[in-house]
Amino acid sequence: MQNFNFCSPTYFEFGKGSENKSAELIKKFGGTKVLLHYGGGSVKKSGLYGRVVTSLKDGGVDFVELGGAQPNPIDTLVYEGIELCRKEKVDFILAVGGGSAIDSAKAIAAGTLYDGDFWDFYTGKYIEEALPVGTILTIAAAGSEGSCNSVITKGKLKRGASGEVIRPVFSILNPELTQTLPPYHTAAGSTDIIVHILERYFSNTEEVEVTDRICEGLLKTVINQTPRVIAEPDNYAARANIMWAGMVAHNNLCGVGREQDWASHGMEHELSAFYGAIHGAGLAVINPAWMKFVSKKNPRKFEQFAERVWDIKDKNIDEAIKRYEEFLKSIGMPSSIKEFGAKEEDIPMLAANIGLTEEYTFGGYVKLNIRDVEEIYRLAL
Amino acid sequence: MQNFNFCSPTYFEFGKGSENKSAELIKKFGGTKVLLHYGGGSVKKSGLYGRVVTSLKDGGVDFVELGGAQPNPIDTLVYEGIELCRKEKVDFILAVGGGSAIDSAKAIAAGTLYDGDFWDFYTGKYIEEALPVGTILTIAAAGSEGSCNSVITKGKLKRGASGEVIRPVFSILNPELTQTLPPYHTAAGSTDIIVHILERYFSNTEEVEVTDRICEGLLKTVINQTPRVIAEPDNYAARANIMWAGMVAHNNLCGVGREQDWASHGMEHELSAFYGAIHGAGLAVINPAWMKFVSKKNPRKFEQFAERVWDIKDKNIDEAIKRYEEFLKSIGMPSSIKEFGAKEEDIPMLAANIGLTEEYTFGGYVKLNIRDVEEIYRLAL
Numbered sequence: 001m002q003n004f005n006f007c008s009p010t011y012f013e014f015g016k017g018s019e020n021k022s023a024e025l026i027k028k029f030g031g032t033k034v035l036l037h038y039g040g041g042s043v044k045k046s047g048l049y050g051r052v053v054t055s056l057k058d059g060g061v062d063f064v065e066l067g068g069a070q071p072n073p074i075d076t077l078v079y080e081g082i083e084l085c086r087k088e089k090v091d092f093i094l095a096v097g098g099g100s101a102i103d104s105a106k107a108i109a110a111g112t113l114y115d116g117d118f119w120d121f122y123t124g125k126y127i128e129e130a131l132p133v134g135t136i137l138t139i140a141a142a143g144s145e146g147s148c149n150s151v152i153t154k155g156k157l158k159r160g161a162s163g164e165v166i167r168p169v170f171s172i173l174n175p176e177l178t179q180t181l182p183p184y185h186t187a188a189g190s191t192d193i194i195v196h197i198l199e200r201y202f203s204n205t206e207e208v209e210v211t212d213r214i215c216e217g218l219l220k221t222v223i224n225q226t227p228r229v230i231a232e233p234d235n236y237a238a239r240a241n242i243m244w245a246g247m248v249a250h251n252n253l254c255g256v257g258r259e260q261d262w263a264s265h266g267m268e269h270e271l272s273a274f275y276g277a278i279h280g281a282g283l284a285v286i287n288p289a290w291m292k293f294v295s296k297k298n299p300r301k302f303e304q305f306a307e308r309v310w311d312i313k314d315k316n317i318d319e320a321i322k323r324y325e326e327f328l329k330s331i332g333m334p335s336s337i338k339e340f341g342a343k344e345e346d347i348p349m350l351a352a353n354i355g356l357t358e359e360y361t362f363g364g365y366v367k368l369n370i371r372d373v374e375e376i377y378r379l380a381l
Numbered sequence: 382m383q384n385f386n387f388c389s390p391t392y393f394e395f396g397k398g399s400e401n402k403s404a405e406l407i408k409k410f411g412g413t414k415v416l417l418h419y420g421g422g423s424v425k426k427s428g429l430y431g432r433v434v435t436s437l438k439d440g441g442v443d444f445v446e447l448g449g450a451q452p453n454p455i456d457t458l459v460y461e462g463i464e465l466c467r468k469e470k471v472d473f474i475l476a477v478g479g480g481s482a483i484d485s486a487k488a489i490a491a492g493t494l495y496d497g498d499f500w501d502f503y504t505g506k507y508i509e510e511a512l513p514v515g516t517i518l519t520i521a522a523a524g525s526e527g528s529c530n531s532v533i534t535k536g537k538l539k540r541g542a543s544g545e546v547i548r549p550v551f552s553i554l555n556p557e558l559t560q561t562l563p564p565y566h567t568a569a570g571s572t573d574i575i576v577h578i579l580e581r582y583f584s585n586t587e588e589v590e591v592t593d594r595i596c597e598g599l600l601k602t603v604i605n606q607t608p609r610v611i612a613e614p615d616n617y618a619a620r621a622n623i624m625w626a627g628m629v630a631h632n633n634l635c636g637v638g639r640e641q642d643w644a645s646h647g648m649e650h651e652l653s654a655f656y657g658a659i660h661g662a663g664l665a666v667i668n669p670a671w672m673k674f675v676s677k678k679n680p681r682k683f684e685q686f687a688e689r690v691w692d693i694k695d696k697n698i699d700e701a702i703k704r705y706e707e708f709l710k711s712i713g714m715p716s717s718i719k720e721f722g723a724k725e726e727d728i729p730m731l732a733a734n735i736g737l738t739e740e741y742t743f744g745g746y747v748k749l750n751i752r753d754v755e756e757i758y759r760l761a762l
Contacts, residue, residue, distance in 0.1 A: 001396075001618055001621040001622065001625075002396070003395060003396025003397060003398075003399065004395050004396060005392065005393060005394050005395065006392075006393045006395065007390070007391070007392040007393065008389060008390075009388070009389075009390035010388070011386065011387075011388040011390075012386060012387045012388065013386050014384060014385050014386065014387065014637070014638070015382075015383070015384025015385060016384060017384075018384065206618075207618035207619075207621070207622065208622070209601075209602045209605060209606065209622050210598075210599065210602045210622045210623075210625050210626045210629070211625075213597075213598030213599065213601055213602050214595055214598050214599070214629070216594075216598060217591075217593075217594030217595050217597060217598040218591065218594065218595070220590075220594055221590045221591045221594050224590060225590065237382055237587075237588035238588075240382040240588070240638070241382065241588065241589070241590050241591045242591075244382075244591050244592075244637070244638070245591045248591070248595070248634070253629070253634075256395070256625070257395070257621070257625070
């Protein structure tokens with residue numbers, strides 16, 4: 001086990017009706033003038049928007065609003081949010097939505113207090129300060145509700161920023177809010193959760209049994225519960241288990257003490273940027289392809305994955321990957337990047353866009369150069 | 382799953398040499414004048430005391446000190462600490478030791494800012510404010526390094542207090558510091574960790590797969606790793622896995638979303654108060670006895686415990702409890718309360734001291750009245 005530090009200070013209010021505590025929590029964390037940031041029509045159609053506005057008004061919390069956050073949230077809306085926050089002297093951002101609204105809110109929170117271009121944070125600059133962010137989560141997926149990460153798209157560049165000051169101070173997790181999600185989004189969310197765990201699980205660092213077993217328990221939970229919510233979208237208990245697993249999957253409890261990987265996320269980001277793939281759906285294609293490639297080069301952890309996650313006793317790695325693919329297919333996820341519109345001839349461009357070369361590699365469990373990545377995209381065709 | 386809230390804001394610095402960051406962390410969390418609170422000679426003999434003092438002096442952090450915290454920490458030292466903190470205008474408490482030094486530090490932290498008798502907090506009063514507490518942990522056991530709880534003994538009364546303001550702001554976890562522990566204390570620590578998980582695991586709340594699987598993963602980790610450290614006390618990796626499991630076991634991640642039990646802790650507290658039993662060793666006797674009694678009345682969760690923790694496929698609950706007892710014996714834990722000096726004729730007094738009657742019960746998984754508790758003590762003879 002490697003040395004590490006861990007801090008997950010977000011306050012989670014979990015359960016039925018918890019969105020009605022919005023004003024109370026904002027005031028507890030010092031907010032007086034709020035930017036209410038959300039996505040499209042579903043938040044309004046579901047009645048959630050109305051309940052949040054009622055909570056804010058009843059609680060005497062002043063607010064301005066900015067809708068329009070979209071999957072793979074974009075820089076232009078962030079710029080708009082920053083301008084609005086400065087103009088309206090906003091001191092707290094409440095994101096209502098999924099990872100997109102939350103990531104967009106985090107970018108606005110950091111950008112509002114920064115003298116330069118917020119995009120600097122997405123090209124490596126350290127985030128020193130940010131407005132406090134609270135969230136009301138509407139999809140179990142990104143884990144952004146408990147993480148210090150944000151991913152924003154600028155043109156064809158999809159890039160991440162990270163910093164303790166953009167970690168939400170509170171997150172409201174009401175599983176009921178996820179019951180109206182379309183099955184495809186539900187399944188893509190679960191896939192995202194699974195891959196958040198796997199990017200940390202596949203590691204060469206030895207002697208991390210505690211972290212491994214937490215990962216395996218979360219994986220089994222999401223694998224067991226997702227088919228239930230696909231079959232019965234209103235299943236509160238299954239939704240609740242997935243929603244909490246989604247938070248724990250990404251606050252880094254699954255990653256402490258070891259090297260992590262994240263190559264599948266890197267490869268998927270290009271699918272989102274070029275073809276507008278829903279992130280989790282992109283991962284559903286890329287992650288098994290990554291497994292097929294790297295398991296031949298470094299089988300060690302895959303034997304444990306087969307045994308402990310899939311109950312395969314004979315170290316049959318191919319069987320484990322096959323079971324994983326079948327699971328993803330069973331919940332309605334795609335199995336080829338062609339389903340997003342990608343063609344074989346696009347592959348060199350996709351790989352090049354990541355910024356790799358033959359020498360410059362990424363990934364942790366197996367280091368991948370540009371040729372390896374092309375091969376993985378081919379396996380994902 | 383029940384509604385819940387969860388917040389575990391402690392900053393953890395984990396790994397080799399992390400105690401050298403003491404001054405840096407105290408300053409980060411606003412401390413300027415520190416009470417260095419510790420137990421007996423082992424902290425000095427091991428050289429840890431010297432390294433901490435060096436860190437404080439090099440970092441320019443002023444401090445006073447109070448040693449003498451003992452297992453089952455007592456009220457008289459807390460009063461002494463409160464007086465010292467007030468006199469010296471201490472604004473931060475650094476506990477160096479195990480659960481005892483940390484629990485004592487938490488009591489001092491709350492008592493210093495309170496106008497009345499700190500014992501009020503241990504008889505139900507809400508803790509409104511406290512000095513910030515940091516910890517350097519020397520034994521994986523109590524989980525006090527990440528919890529908002531404290532247990533103090535006054536005469537024959539061993540009672541707990543709880544409050545967000547006494548949760549440590551930081552905890553330094555260096556597994557090396559636990560390598561010099563005697564095997565009995567190591568084993569008692571692991572037992573304490575296991576029972577912290579089980580008090581939350583045995584619950585009638587259904588549909589908490591995510592929490593259950595985290596519990597089961599931690600249990601397997603401690604059960605696998607403890608025999609390694611008993612055989613090889615210097616095994617850093619095994620120590621590290623147990624140490625981190627001990628924190629996760631008690632910051633309530635294992636308890637969220639459900640009713641909890643805690644009857645075994647209630648019964649064990651009397652063994653510590655009357656016979657000076659090391660807490661974990663007392664639990665090693667009481668918890669299996671509790672299992673034998675309650676599994677007959679409510680077998681449901683025990684079937685899962687047998688299958689997922691002990692890999693017993695045929696729902697053989699008695700076999701699971703037997704395997705648990707054998708495990709505890711194999712790591713050197715006692716198997717009868719007689720080993721602490723208890724006699725059969727003491728049992729009515731032990732049960733009465735908990736404060737139960739035939740009508741007033743405790744426990745969650747099975748409600749226990751005074752007669753049930755007497756029966757469990759008898760099973761522990």
